[in-house]
Structure formats: structure tokens, C-alpha cells
Amino acid sequence: MKATKIVIIGLGVSGFIAAKTAKKVNPDAQITIIDQKEYDMFSACGLPFVMEGVIDEFDELIHSLPLEKMNMVKLLKHRAVSIDSGNKVVTAVDIETSEEKTIPYDSVIIATGCFPFIPPIPGAHELMNRGVFVVSNPENAKQIVDYSKDISRAVVVGAGAIGLETAAAIAAHNIDVTVVEMLSHAFPRAIDPDIAKVLERSLKKSGIKLMMSATVEKVSGDDRVTSVTVNGKSIPADMVIMASGVRASWDLAKDAGCEPGNWGIKTNAKMETNITGIYAAGDCVETVSPINHKLWMSQLATTAYRQGIAAGTNAAGGYETYDGSLTTFVSVIGSMEVAATGFNQFFAKSAGYEVVTGKASGLTRPDWYPGAKEITVKVLADARTGRIIGGQAVGEDGAASRVNLISLAIKGNMDLHDLYSAEFAYCPAVSETYDPLSKACEFAIRKMKK
């Protein structure tokens, strides 16, 4: 293969994996990676666990990558300011010296990630860093920890993974936490209200207050945050965490002429944008659902990883596709594990499915084995064919492993009976003879027979 020049913009999961893969596919590739950070990479999903104290230091989340050893050029503290697809050059600016550099490319991979969305709530921007915070990197997560030391009451805006994981992390330090969610239940985009209920019960038990279907209308305070107004009522608060979702960092791509979708940069299955030679991967792109091949958003590390493999392979002259994401995820919130894959009932109905569901609660081990935990598993299928289209689980243990099985069943176009009759390993120290997942499928099958 020829010595392809590849420029990668953004050193996160997809950027790094794209670089590594490109080098594997074409060892002669000349790879330049541009990133604004001072260090190579950090594990964003680990931030709540440092905030909580499960992990000692934020430094443990910051990783040095052997990029120079892999013969790559690394431009840290540089901002990519433009991609000129006509002349095939990327322009980057040294953030410290303002020096401009132009880097020629054969392929460029945009892996610029996403940024926290801050809703236009009066006071939110004004009091930013004076009580209002976001969680998106070790720096702002550390700010929260430092600020938390002197306060007693916090409000978290948004009951998605970042919001709830942060709420549990802060609550672990004896801070009174209220989570305010605009929609009706926890993880509204990912799970159904009945599964959310199980999680919400556990959160409430641990002392976290939940305000669902509630809107934060105002953040108040002079020098620092002192209260928020929710549904017309003032609530005292020393700190407000904005966890109302993230948005794709796609300005650079759009300026370069890359076609935007609804939520991210559009690509084909090769992760190539509408402009030949410009690829995009990770949190900044839009993907499809493998269930119905319609547009879908998946801002997960696992998605970024696989998209990085495809983008890196193709940018280096190989061939690899990424076939979409089921947004299979797991989140650990206090003592609870919650996981989901595919469509929830809301999205399934929106996509035109008549849905049959099966839900079962049971134990992860026999009741006579120490440490058996309660788990609730739900499976969603197309009521006409029985084909599995989604699943959710919540419990103190084992939610991810059940949801992974449902994810694989969706991937294999399996129906309820296939998953019901699947053979799972049993040993009292690990599992039950008849898993709650099998039971959930059994219940759904019974509903279909009616």
C-alpha cells in the first residue's frame, strides 16, 4: 500500500482506535493526530466513579498512548480550524502560540466528539462555575468535587446516565441531591417507565430526591448559586449539575462541507461523509439502527470504538463497514445496574412496531445461595413476528449480561422462542437454573399465543 497521509482530528476513543487500526491496515500510513487537550486521552465513563470515591484520583483516568512509538505525529494543545477538501489540507492552530500549521492529507478522520448541552435557563450560563457545572472531563469533574466540599444541597438537571451517575456520586458524600427530569422517568430515552420505577425506588431509598416531569426554570444566586426554580417553586440549592444531554461537536465538519444529519454528521457505512476522503466517527456522527435501518444516535464509547475501527480501516485503504448501533448500554448508579438495548416501547411504537413485551423478576442465583440479587428483565418483540427488537434490565447485579444476550439476539434476527430456548450455564454460585431472561421471553410468548 502507498504511504497514505491520514489526519485524525480528536484524540478520544474513536480517534485513537482509528489511528491504531489505520496503522495496522497500512503500516506505512503517515498519521497526524490533533487534539486540544494537554494530555492524550481520558476515560469519560470513569468520571462519576472518581467523584464517588470508588477510584482514588482523576489521574487514573488519564492515559498516555504510545503514539510516537507507533510513528504517529501528535499535536496536542492544537485546535483544528479548517479542512480544505479541495487542496486536501487541514489547518490547525497551536493554542499556546497561535501558530498556524497546515497538514496535507489523503484521508481525514473527524473524531471531535460532543459537548454538554446547557439549556437556555436564566442564570445557568451566568453562574457557570460558580455553582453551575457540567461533567464532561476530569477538569470539570474535579471542580465539582472541590466545590462539593463546602455545600449541602445539589440539584442535578437530567436523569440520564451522566445525571444519575453524578447524582449517586455526589450523594455518597452526604450531600442532599435532587434530580430534576423534564420527561416522566429515569433514562427516558433508553428504558420504559416500569423498569425506571425499579431504579427510582432504589434511588429514593438511598435518599436521592426525584422530580419527574419537572422543568428547571431559573438558576438563582448573586455570587454563587443559592436556589433553582422548578415548576414555579423555589428550591434551595448550592450547586446545579447540568446533565441535560450532549450535542455533537460538528462545526468544523459543517464548515468543511460535510452534510449534517439531525443530530450528527452523516456518514455511510464506511464512516465516510459526503466528501470523499473525509471520514467521521464517534460522538459527532449520526448512525442507523440495525433494527430498521433508520437514523439513530448512539453516543457511547463502544460505538465510538467500532466506528473508529471502520473509519481507520477505510481511511488507510482497507475496507470495513459499521452497521449501526442498538445503543446497548449499562450504567451503574449507586447499588443498581441498569442496562438496555434496541428500542424501548416509545421508540418501537414511533418506528411503527406493534410491540409485545415480557417482563420477569427473579434472582440472579438460587435463594439458598448467599448473595442472590433481585433482577428485573424485560424483552420487547414485534408482536406480528416475535422478532426481538429491544430489552432492558435493572438490578443489583447481572443487568448488563442479560441485555448483552438480548443485543446478540437482535443482531441474529432471533425471535422470542429462539431466545427463550437458548441454553444458559447454571451453577448456584453464578446463576439460576431458569433465568429471569428466559422467563421474560416465556411471558411474551404466552401473550403472543392469545
Add this chain to the structure above:
Amino acid sequence: MKATKIVIIGLGVSGFIAAKTAKKVNPDAQITIIDQKEYDMFSACGLPFVMEGVIDEFDELIHSLPLEKMNMVKLLKHRAVSIDSGNKVVTAVDIETSEEKTIPYDSVIIATGCFPFIPPIPGAHELMNRGVFVVSNPENAKQIVDYSKDISRAVVVGAGAIGLETAAAIAAHNIDVTVVEMLSHAFPRAIDPDIAKVLERSLKKSGIKLMMSATVEKVSGDDRVTSVTVNGKSIPADMVIMASGVRASWDLAKDAGCEPGNWGIKTNAKMETNITGIYAAGDCVETVSPINHKLWMSQLATTAYRQGIAAGTNAAGGYETYDGSLTTFVSVIGSMEVAATGFNQFFAKSAGYEVVTGKASGLTRPDWYPGAKEITVKVLADARTGRIIGGQAVGEDGAASRVNLISLAIKGNMDLHDLYSAEFAYCPAVSETYDPLSKACEFAIRKMKK
């Protein structure tokens, strides 16, 4: 439905589930269950954990079943002595009074289970219960615990699940344990030597001695066991556990005219024997492998459960099939979890497959998350098509959950690329971004491309 008379012989997993299912399918069914035991049922898989001390009492493994409440007749302490398929009656004898009872049936389900095989080793039978023991029920497991109190050295014959789980349980009480296995490695029927090696290293580290490719030629002692002879060499031993496999309890079935297979009673997919109206399920039957539909043996609680569902449904006039077993299992031995499904390399080759394998070791969580455990995962596929035909995993955690995914992939006729590209949930508290299972598939795919 008419009031079918169903006689179930044997109250284990398959007998009980068959009874429960039959009653669900036909609430008017008149069900009689015959068993020799004094109590309803026990969880055999829990025995090693009581022996080890993880569970306090053997009584916790003994379960009372609501059979009378379900309008079933229960004949405990009764032995079924014959099935007369011409007159459709089962004859049972009250073990205490020798009273004979004849019970008419429309359907009979033979769920007589299995018994421990004791190899014809001189001294083994003679010293039974005087140092020589088997593990198959709470009574003999308790005998082992009692006998163990005064001894310091034990030999376990057989390195399958029962042998190794028992070895670890005994070793936990500071008894010097040597496991003697005739074949070359641990779990010889289920896993490959390279995966066994990982387990064997851990066993040795914990102080358990292993003698592989070794034969116990003699058990010696006058009043009690004092030594065993292995490969011509005498080894001092106070106790010998015979864990050299189990055999189907099929005499009753054979006497009734049911056709025997190589290892168990032959049935069709409805779990019906060659004699109309006589069904069989559980450890006493032979099954098929769903991979190649050839005869296969699967003496697992999970298999018994599913076969019980099919036998009970059909015996009650419904329709249900059992499609064979991949012998998906997990065993916990000391700190190690070992699991497997489908064919290992030996059986795959015997079945005519050209095998490609992929093996990867990795962590169950990121290395910066506390409690990350090493796991080794191996996947086996048909080298011509990439279709997955088996898998194994070993580690301190998560072996079963990977093997369950491989089992489901086999069920779904998936190939290596399907499983490789499956989407698993990531959260540092639970998993890694790129699972060792995905990596194992990646390695196997790379070998296929060559």
C-alpha cells in the same frame, strides 16, 4: 382436555418441572409422583458449596414442593418397580412396608436421573463409606464432611465438575487434596487443554495437587482407607472421593421395553420413548447436539429443566419439543469460574469439523477500575464457514456470561463476524469497552483470512 392420568417416576428437576408443566397444560390432569427419597427434592449442584462452608446447612438444599396443593399425589419412599405398557400401569413398592401399589396411567414420565459410576478399582467397593465416598446427595455429601473432620489427606478420582468442586470444597478445610484424572487435563470432555491449563495453575496455586493422565489402580486399607495406588505408586490417603462420572438410571425403562441408546434412554424431540405414552427426561436420557444433530449426552440441571417442560407438556396432551443440548455449563472451583458450550476441539474434530479457534485474555473491567479480573475466552468455529460451534472461558469472574453469549450465537447459527460485531454494554464498573470475547472472535477471523 380430558382428565389424563400421568405418572411421574422420579422427583428431581425434570420430574418436578414435568409435573408443574403438565398441570399448567391440563389443569385436570391426575398426576402421581413416585420417588424413593424421604423428602421432595434437593439441589445437587449446591452440595459442594455446603461441603465448602459457603452455605451453612445441607437442609438449605432440601426443598418442600407444593405438590399436594397442586392436587398431585406424592408417593415418597416408594420405588417404581415396573411399567406395564400393555395394561398401562406402573407398579410401585412402599420401601418401608413393602406394600405394592399399581397406578394406572395414560402417560408416564421416567425421570429417574443418574447414579455415580464407581470404576472397578480393587478396594473401592470394599471400602465404600469407610473412606471411599461418592457425592450425589445430601446424605453422602454430609458423610464426607463428617469423615473429613478427622483426616488430613484426600484423593479425588476424576477432574470433572463434581471432582474438582469437591476437591476445592475439601481443600478449604485444610485437607491435603490430590486429584487423579485418567485423561490429560481438567474437564477433559468439556474444555481444551489450553483453557484447562489456566484452571490447573490456579488449583495448584491454592495447594491442590493434580495428577493428570494417571490411573488409580487400587484403594488400600484394612478398616479404613489408608492409601491409593496411582500409576504403580502408593500415595497415603485417608479418604477417596469417586467422581468418575455418572450413569443413567435406566433399568426400569429398559425392563419396560424402552429402547436404550449409548448413554441413556432414547427419545424423540417430544421426549417420548419408542413406546407410545412413555416419556423420559433428565439425566437418564440421551439427547442430540443441536450443532450436528448427532447423539449427545447432557446431564445438567438446565437440560433436565427444559426436557421436563417438553415431557410434561406432551404427556398432558400439549405439544412441545426439546431440540438438543449444547451442554452449556459453568462450574465454580475455588476462586475460578470455568464455563463451556458446544463442541471442544476434540469433539469438533471427531464430528468432522475443521476447526478455527480464537483465544484472548483480558480484563473484565478497565485496569483502572478496582476489582478488574483476568479472564480467558476461547471461541471455536467451522474453519470453512466461520460458523460458531463452541466456546470456553475461565477466570475469576464472567466466564458464564461470555459462554452464554457463545451458546446463543451457536443457537442463532451465527458466524464469527456476527459475534465479533455484536454490541455489548460498557460501564467501567461492569465491563470493558472491547470485551475479550470480541477479541477472541477477532483473532479467529484473522486466522480465517489467511
